[in-house]
Every structure is written in structure tokens, then in C-alpha cells.
Amino acid sequence: MEPLDDPSPQVAHPDAMRALVDALRALVASQRTADAPAEVLEQATALVREATTLLAPHEVDGIPGQNALRAAYPDRDQFATGDPAHFFPYSPVVGPLNAIAPPLVFSFDGERMRGHGKLGAPYTGPPGTVHGGVVALVLDELLGAVNACLGLGAYTGTLTIRYEQPTPIGRELTFDAGVDRTEGRKVFTVGTISADGEVTARAEGVFIRVEQPTPADRGERP
């Protein structure tokens, strides 16, 4: 197994960590829509600080890359058929161990990356709609994930997002991406976000493969 750039180990207690992250995600969403009395806010703040005091001594040196658990899944075949969340546990889009991730659920069928999920209050831009930059964030992850699962991992050169209509907040969305074509070292990958069966945004990414194994070749996101 090729050593990873990122030597961080998988966490010792992923289930307990995941429960913490789920709880954190709920609190982040609750705060985002709350208007509470000062004393309630102060009590909540004290609880959050107490939790940080408990965790801080256990922070590891350095910052694990989003694929830190990949060490547990070194087999490319397993990677290609698996759930991207297993390989990108700290991803800000699909990572179950990252509290800023919704997290969305992506699934690779051997050719295309599909997915679904909702984007809640913290991802709001204009009222009722997903922030345009969050739309871009999700599409970048979607395109990079299908490349990685196809063994076409590469560095992102250009990402172009076309906004066709507002993407609704809090409603079930679906995602779809695949490789359109390759030209020499270039990989052209396209993807969409849809709501109620209508495309709300499209992405095309141009990715550049290099001679040396890239982080993407090892399953990391370019």
C-alpha cells in the first residue's frame, strides 16, 4: 500500500465521533434560526465551551486531509465501488465527520456518481434558496468524486457553474455526474443539481492529469 501524504490515523472511535458530529450539526442549524434570550445564549455558549475544553487536549498534530480514513480502504476496487463518504470522511460536502458538511449522500454505480440530500439553514443565500457558492462547492465535490472513482483523478484546472434557476433550501435535491470525454491529459467532467426533476445548476470541470501519481490518483480530491 502506497503511503499517504497525510499520515493521520483513522479516529479510534468513529461511531462516537459521528454521534458528536451529528449533534454539532443539529446545534449549528438550530443556532442559525434561533432568536433566544441573552441568558439562554449564555448558557448554550458555556456548554459549547465546556465541550471544547474536553476535546482540545485530544487534537492531533496537523490537520487530517479529508481522506484521512482512506488508510482503512487501500484497495482501489473497494474504493471504486464504495460510498465516497467512507473515503472522504472529513469532506465539507459528504463527510460524516465534518460538522460543516450537510452531509450529502453520493453513490457511485461504476460509471456515474449520483446522490441526494437536503441543504438546510446554514447553506442559505437569498431567502429560500441555496447560496450560489454552496451550489459550486457541491458540484466541485461531485465532479471530483466521480473522477476519483473512475481512476481518473487529476488536478482541477477550471470549474464552470451555470445557474439555471434557484436551488431550494430544505428540499430534497438530486445530483448526477459523469465523465463527458478525455482529450490527452485533460478530463472533461459534467454534473448537475436537480430539484423536483428539474436541473437548477450545471457544472463542467476540466481536470489535468499529470505523469506522476497525483493525490487524486490515491483517492484524494484534486
Added chain:
Amino acid sequence: MEPLDDPSPQVAHPDAMRALVDALRALVASQRTADAPAEVLEQATALVREATTLLAPHEVDGIPGQNALRAAYPDRDQFATGDPAHFFPYSPVVGPLNAIAPPLVFSFDGERMRGHGKLGAPYTGPPGTVHGGVVALVLDELLGAVNACLGLGAYTGTLTIRYEQPTPIGRELTFDAGVDRTEGRKVFTVGTISADGEVTARAEGVFIRVEQPTPADRGERP
């Protein structure tokens, strides 16, 4: 003053809310790099759930748009010369009241939007570098903010990101954006992210102005 689509009031206690969000942001970052014993994770989870139980009864109906506090700043001149964080307090990029925001600091000088800040552990993609989708998120916010401050708010049509080199995690970054040109109803806006004086990523956005006042005309992000 034109009524906003989003009727949510400003929060009653912004300073106490901001302290809670700062504490939450620290906990989200600590969790992202922690590998703690199960009993520590369980204690932290219980504290976080207790905080949510305190806040949940105070959630407002609906989801405030990212500009919910704009009602306090109805004057366009005040908007144009102010700190975008005041007008987009819930933005996932610059919003002091959104725990998933770093938050970055943007400042409008009457012509250009400049900014600075660090992106920490939760925003990591490949080891040591900012997730490419987060780069796109930040650039979308930067371009939309300068348009809004110039009174050129409009719907985003297309956003193109060029990745020139990795954007480092945890290091001071600088941001710069301005309107390149307008062609009829189209506004072409460009921006960059730099580290150590070198551009790491560039964006060009094509924004479409419409006859009717858009959300962007009211200071919301397209």
C-alpha cells in the same frame, strides 16, 4: 423602505449570539482535528445536545436569509460603504452569525471589494490545501458582494473558477474583486484569492440584471 422577502427580524441579542457562534466555530474546528477516547466524545455530545435543547424552543419560523439584519440598514449609501458582514450576517462565508462561516473579512473601498482571512481545518480538501469547492464558494461570495456594494446586484448566470495553484489551509489569504465591464444587462465581475502575494485561484462571473428589482438590488446575494 421596500419590504424584504424575508420578514425575519434581527436577533434580539446579537452580541450574545455572536459569542455563541464563536464558541461553536471553535468546537467545530476542535472536533475536526480531534481523536478522543469514547467517554470524552460522549460527554461532549451530551453537552452539545443540552445546548440544542436550550436553543430549539427559540427557533423562528422559516429560515432567515443571509441578509436578515439588512432591515436595520435600509440606506443604500450606508450599505455601499459598510462592512459586508453587517449586511450578510448569516452568510456561510463572511457571516459572523453563521457557525459554518470561517468567517472571512471583506471590505469595500467604494470601487473594489478586498478581504483577508484564514480557512482552517473544516475547509480542508487534499492535505494542507483548501477544498476546491470552498475556493469556489469564497470567490462567488466575493464577486456577489462587490456587485451588491456597487449597486449592480444581479442574478448569477455563470461562474468560472481557474485553479492556478493550491490554496493553503491555515495561512493568511487575501481577496480582491471588481467589476471588469458591463454589456447591456450583463455584468462581468472578476476576483482572485492570493497567498503570499501569489494568485492561487481566479474567478469570472457573468451576472444578469433584470428590469424588476432583484433580491440583489435589495442587498441580498444573487
